[in-house]
Amino acid sequence: MAEPIRAILIDEDPAIRAVIRDALLTMGDVSIVTETDNLVYGYEMIRQHHPDLVFVDLRDDDAGNNRGLEIIRRIGVYFKDIMVVASGQALDMNTIMTCMQAGAREYLRRPFNSDEVINLYRRHRASLGQGNQGDKSGRIISVYSNKGGLGKTTIAVNTALAISQTTNQPVALVDLNLQLGDVSTFLDIQPRQTVSDIMRNLSRVDEAYLKTSLAHYQSSNNPNNPGVYVLADPVDVEESEDITPEDISTLLAMLKATFPYVVVDMDSSIDQRSITILDQSDLIVMVSMMNLPCIRNTQRMLELCKRLGYDSHKVKLVVNRYVPSDEITLDDVEDTLEYEVFWKFPNNYFAVIASVNRGIPLPQLENGKELFSSFITFTRNLLGISGPKNAPNKNLTQMVEHSNQASAANNGDAKAPSLWGVIGQTLGKVTSKSNS
Ligand SMILES: Nc1ncnc2c1ncn2[C@@H]1O[C@H](COP(=O)(O)OP(=O)(O)OP(=O)(O)O)[C@@H](O)[C@H]1O
Numbered sequence: 001m002a003e004p005i006r007a008i009l010i011d012e013d014p015a016i017r018a019v020i021r022d023a024l025l026t027m028g029d030v031s032i033v034t035e036t037d038n039l040v041y042g043y044e045m046i047r048q049h050h051p052d053l054v055f056v057d058l059r060d061d062d063a064g065n066n067r068g069l070e071i072i073r074r075i076g077v078y079f080k081d082i083m084v085v086a087s088g089q090a091l092d093m094n095t096i097m098t099c100m101q102a103g104a105r106e107y108l109r110r111p112f113n114s115d116e117v118i119n120l121y122r123r124h125r126a127s128l129g130q131g132n133q134g135d136k137s138g139r140i141i142s143v144y145s146n147k148g149g150l151g152k153t154t155i156a157v158n159t160a161l162a163i164s165q166t167t168n169q170p171v172a173l174v175d176l177n178l179q180l181g182d183v184s185t186f187l188d189i190q191p192r193q194t195v196s197d198i199m200r201n202l203s204r205v206d207e208a209y210l211k212t213s214l215a216h217y218q219s220s221n222n223p224n225n226p227g228v229y230v231l232a233d234p235v236d237v238e239e240s241e242d243i244t245p246e247d248i249s250t251l252l253a254m255l256k257a258t259f260p261y262v263v264v265d266m267d268s269s270i271d272q273r274s275i276t277i278l279d280q281s282d283l284i285v286m287v288s289m290m291n292l293p294c295i296r297n298t299q300r301m302l303e304l305c306k307r308l309g310y311d312s313h314k315v316k317l318v319v320n321r322y323v324p325s326d327e328i329t330l331d332d333v334e335d336t337l338e339y340e341v342f343w344k345f346p347n348n349y350f351a352v353i354a355s356v357n358r359g360i361p362l363p364q365l366e367n368g369k370e371l372f373s374s375f376i377t378f379t380r381n382l383l384g385i386s387g388p389k390n391a392p393n394k395n396l397t398q399m400v401e402h403s404n405q406a407s408a409a410n411n412g413d414a415k416a417p418s419l420w421g422v423i424g425q426t427l428g429k430v431t432s433k434s435n436s
């Protein structure tokens with residue numbers, strides 16, 4: 001017989017503990033490790049017994065701090081594979097969102113009855129009790145640039161495909177370019193439900209619902225791979241305007257609870273909706289290109305990220321459509337932005353345009369395989385998956401020598417500023433390098 005699902009109940013109301021306990025015990029496969037009204041003791045029991053399921057009530061202490069929420073946060077950080085059900089008096093979006101962001105998978109409004117507990121348990125039964133098989137709470141990777149047309153969708157789609165290929169896990173690909181999304185075109189799939197459909201059905205949304213309502217892309221070359229689940233942008237532009245930052249936050253929390261990886265394709269705006277996505281992301285792939293307007297925009301965006309408290313572990317700068325050039329080198333870009341370029345995707349116009357126009361992903365196109373291999377190595381580096389070692393960017397020494405040779409060749413006209421100098425001046429970051 002399968003191992004029982006082990007539950008811990010923390011609730012100050014004995015009557016509510018009895019409702020949860022009795023409901024769970026009727027399921028026949030649950031054992032209650034302990035139940036208590038004491039949060040500190042309850043957390044200690046969680047630490048010692050590492051259960052599969054925990055119920056926690058939200059309650060304020062005398063100073064007005066929500067102690068239940070603190071416990072949920074801790075569980076979310078240290079025991080991500082435990083499913084937490086929070087319960088509280090309120091039923092407002094803010095409370096629910098705060099709980100989900102802290103790591104709760106479900107929220108029950110008090111008082112509740114045994115049927116609600118039983119339904120909730122049945123909804124999650126399949127994902128419970130698989131032991132400590134790693135972090136079940138997914139990672140959100142969003143692809144962003146504050147300038148349009150730099151390759152966000154190309155990178156989001158191929159990164160999602162590369163993650164599913166590399167990890168053999170299902171990946172959600174969400175088109176949050178709410179007005180001009182084109183992820184479904186890239187993969188030539190018919191969206192089943194759009195972001196706004198999901199938003200309308202929030203009360204019914206759970207793992208099974210999400211997996212059946214998202215369009216499923218699976219490569220015919222690799223039918224055993226779980227593939228990519230696509231959530232398309234709203235069909236109607238007006239519908240997209242009704243989607244609030246809170247809606248986006250709820251949607252992402254749900255996707256994160258369902259899929260091990262969630263890749264988000266974004267638009268280029270800097271508004272509350274974008275900031276919400278960036279805030280909730282575990283990793284941000286910041287796309288730029290090797291030209292002055294792009295570098296200027298990227299600089300502004302990196303400064304904003306810094307102000308938002310994101311560090312270099314979270315924000316990965318990537319250069320798209322890279323072509324080696326003496327005019328602007330990667331070193332120049334890094335020096336100017338004072339930021340490491342994490343990856344560069346080569347320029348391969350014919351492969352990308354053939355893929356988009358024919359709706360055939362890069363790995364299935366003969367001339368797309370090389371570019372796609374860059375996505376595979378990028379993904380391994382991004383997720384910290386060990387594999388064949390790859391020099392992330394370039395041979396630094398070689399590049400510096402290269403640019404030095406170029407500037408030596410220019411020395412006949414010492415006053416003519418290099419393009420590097422122009423960028424440095426424009427951005428107010430002229431260094432001695434430009435004059436050397
Ligand atoms: N690595 C690449 N090599 C060559 N062409 C590329 C590459 N990446 C993207 N492109 C081309 O750049 C153009 C823009 O790409 P894409 O649609 O992915 O950008 P985007 O940032 O999503 O644009 P938008 O801001 O409009 O959503 C497309 O024509 C695409 O074919």
Ligand SMILES: [Mg+2]
Pocket residue numbers: 152153154177182265266
């Ligand atoms: Mg796009």
